[in-house]
Amino acid sequence: MMWGKDHWVGLVINLTCRQVEILDCNIPHNESDNEVNKHMAYLLRALPHVLAAFSPPSDSSHLEEDQAFSWVRPDNIYFNERSGDCGPCAVKFQEMHEAGYSYENMGQIDDKMVDIFRQKYAMDTYEEFIGNAKVQNDG
Known part of the structure; x- marks a missing residue:
């Protein structure tokens, strides 16, 4: 999920617990709960409605639209200062x-591991959307 114009976080949505785990590598970027609440408010309000819209009415585990989701942000994951x-x-x-x-x-x-998977993601994206670099240059 994109927060603002320059910060990505991963989300793990637990439907059973009605909780969203925010995987944030730079917690100081949005340190206060108020800042996080601003980013998460629309999603947390929308999730119960989306689930209700796509759950069969006969389903006994049908979620009520008024049951709110909450968020948690683990602080023991990798912190990236770059x-x-x-x-x-x-x-x-x-x-x-x-x-x-x-x-x-x-x-x-x-940081060294981040450099490696960042390069891998860049090459995977290039190959997926542009094609094999060797083939492109053989023109």
Whole structure:
């Protein structure tokens, strides 16, 4: 999720607990709860309505639209002090969460690892949208 014009965070939405975990590599960028609430307000209000709209009415676990979602932001994950790495970090946190890694594992990331997966994401994106660089240059 993009916060403002320059900061990406990863989100883990737990439908059962009605909680959104915010995977933020630079907590001081939006340090106060009030700042986070401003970024999350629309999503937290919209989630119950979206779930109600797409849940079958006969479903016994049908979620009530007025049941609010809350957020939590773990503080034991990798902290990135450099500018421009929040996007790749948000993606890496999502990948790690989906693979079953803990927040402690996310805290083991360092700047050298960020450089490596940032380069990998750039090359993957280039190959996906532009094509193989070697083929493009053989013209």
